[in-house]
Amino acid sequence: MTKSYDVVVIGAGPGGMTAALYASRANLSVAMIDRGIYGxxxxxxxxxxxxxxFKSIMGPDLAQQMYDGSINFGAEYVYGAVEEIVDNGDTKTIKTDSEEIEAKVVIIGTGSEYKKLGVPGEKEYGGKGVSYCAVCDGAFFKNKDVVVVGGGDSAIEEGSYLSGIVNNVKVIHRRDTLRAQKIIQDRAFKNEKMDFVWNTNVVEVLGDGSKVTGVKVRNNQTNEESVVETSGVFIYVGLLPMTEPFKSLNITDVSGWIITNDKMETSVPGIYAIGDVRQKDLRQITTAVGEGGIAGQQAFKYVEALNSKTPVTD
Structure with missing residues (x-):
């Protein structure tokens, strides 16, 4: 039998978990679907x-605390990869890789993923020195030299984290200034284990077949090429929205970000979007949580309005 809920939240990040909390606390039946671990x-x-x-808290610890709260009022956690949403009007069909689920409301919180450089060697050396997660892989490079590619918050924060593990962090950035918040920049510039290479692009990841040995770089002002020897390459050059399953709904802009109003409503009634998947400027845990609360409350109002149209039967 097809499972049916009042609300299905797609994505169990901070926004999705908050939406599940608010909707379930309003006594709605809620399922929260994710293809990976919550958080x-x-x-x-x-x-x-x-x-x-929190003055300071580890990311996985905050994820666990949010999850514990999100299921406290009965929301269910469902493992699965959503492949499509079909709009049936008052109900929606959520097709996953293993089942179909019906819901009156869908809240999309699938987030985004790191962009790839798209250069030779990047794919070939994935897991062999190329990484997009310092916390996941930093320990493999203890006392070695690594490269961080990018100049935003993620690049500089993760570079600072790596500096506590590795011998040296060389930040390669295509511009001559960083885009990271000033407080993050100031810490990095004071860090003796971090160096910066400006106006430079990575054009190839080099290796010996089994592991990364360096990167070929090109100065975008002089076109001069050189090789930077390194054991690891950590890439943080932007984000891509994870919205491919929702393209048929026509709720995204040309870049794939979902467009909503300030109530988190998309152009399709009963479908909301929150967090890093939205078209917006600031992508933070705090903003995702706020949007999740709004969407959870709007879901309650939407379901109430639908139920009020349903004839009462004995």
Whole structure:
């Protein structure tokens, strides 16, 4: 039999878990679907310093606390990969890789994933020195030299984290200034184990067949090429929305980000979007949590309105 819920939340990151909490606390039946462990990118973050209520907390610890709260009022956690949402009007069909689920409301919180450089050697040396997660893989490079590619918050924060493990972190950035928050920049510039290479692009990841040995770089001002020897390459050059299963709903912009109003409503009634999957400027745990609360409350109002249209029968 097809399972049926009032609300299905797709994605168990901070926004999704908050939406599940609010909707289930309003006495709605809720399923929270994710293809991986709850917490999303929080599980890849060593230390979180900008979440209210905590001076500092490890990412996985915050993920666990949020999850415990999200299921406290009866929300169910379902493992699966969503492949499509079909809009049937008052109900939606969520097709996963293993089943179909019916819901009155769908809240999309699938987040985003790290962009790839798309250069030779990147794919070939994935797991052999190329990484997108310092917390996951940093320990493999203890007392070695590594490269971080990027200049935003993630690149500099993860570079700082790596500096506590490795011998040296060389940050390679295509511009001549960082995009990271100033407090993060200041810490990095004061870090004696971090160096910076400006106006430079990585054009190839080099290796000996079994592991990374360096990167070929090109100065984008002079076109001069050189090789930087390194044991690891950590790449943080932006994000891509994880919205492929929802393209048929026509709720995304040309880049794939989902468009909503301030109530988290998409252009399809009964479908909401929250967190890093939305078209917005600031992608933080705090903003995702706020949006999750809004979507959970709006889901309650939407279901109430649907139920009020249903004739009462004995």
């Amino acid at each position: 999303g990118q929080m599980n890849n973050t060593a230390e979180i310093e900008n979440y209210p209520g």
